[in-house]
Amino acid sequence: MNKFAAKAASALCAFGLGMALTVSVQAATPAEEQIIERIKPVGSVCVEGDENCGGAAAVAAAGSSAGGRSGEDVYKASCSACHGTGVLGAPKFGTNELQLRLDEKGMETLLTHALNGFNAMPPRGTCSSCSDEEIQASIDYMLGN
Ligand code: HEC
Known part of the structure; x- marks a missing residue:
């Protein structure tokens, strides 16, 4: 070398x-x-009142558990996309279409269908964070109540 x-x-x-x-x-x-x-876990559980939780999660938890959203808020955020114009045959807002269904089937069926889905109607209208009460409130809002 x-x-x-x-x-x-x-x-x-x-x-x-x-x-x-x-x-x-x-x-x-x-x-x-x-x-x-x-x-690390994909999501983390946020217990209501836990100050260490992320701000957004805490607000979301408080919002859904307090049943804070009005029927109008839920409708505008989650239902109007289809029910506003009658997409896919959704009973159209501002018409008597939903009222006719109510007369025919009763509120219990409408609520069950809104919660669990019904044909092209997605479960909870895709608002998975909505409580049963909030879904009920948005149905009432659509009925003009
Ligand atoms: C992706 C579109 C879509 C969204 C979003 C949506 N819906 Fe619907 N919904 C439909 C369609 C389509 C039907 C009609 C289904 C049928 O009769 O076959 C329907 C039907 C319904 C019915 C009548 C069910 C019955 O038994 O006749 C109720 C009540 C209802 N929707 C409530 C809601 C509420 C409350 C929300 C929001 C939280 C919502 N929908 C969001 C598409 C939608």
Whole structure:
């Protein structure tokens, strides 16, 4: 081995060792972070009144458990997209279509269908955070009550 080759080899060696060191030293933390990130739960349960919960989650929990949303609010947020224009044959708001169904089937059936879904009517009108009372209130609102 000539002098140059020896130097190159040792430089390469030092470089390789350096790389190995930096990789092993640096890799530890981000790798651990990635693992923590990967295995952490998808959602976290927020108990009402828990000050440590995320602000938005706490507000959502308070909103749904307090039954705070009015029938109008729920209708506008979750039902109007279909019932406003009668999409897919949804009883149209501002007409007597829903009233006719009420006369025919009764409120219990309408509520059950609104909660569980009925043909193209999705369960809870896709408002999964809506309480039964809020769904009932939005039906009442659609009926003009
Ligand atoms: C994706 C569109 C869509 C959304 C959003 C939606 N609905 Fe409907 N809904 C329908 C359709 C379509 C029907 C008619 C189903 C049928 O008769 O086959 C219907 C029917 C109903 C009925 C009558 C059920 C029956 O037995 O005749 C009620 C009550 C109702 N919806 C309430 C709601 C409420 C309350 C919301 C909001 C919380 C909502 N819907 C959101 C599409 C929707």
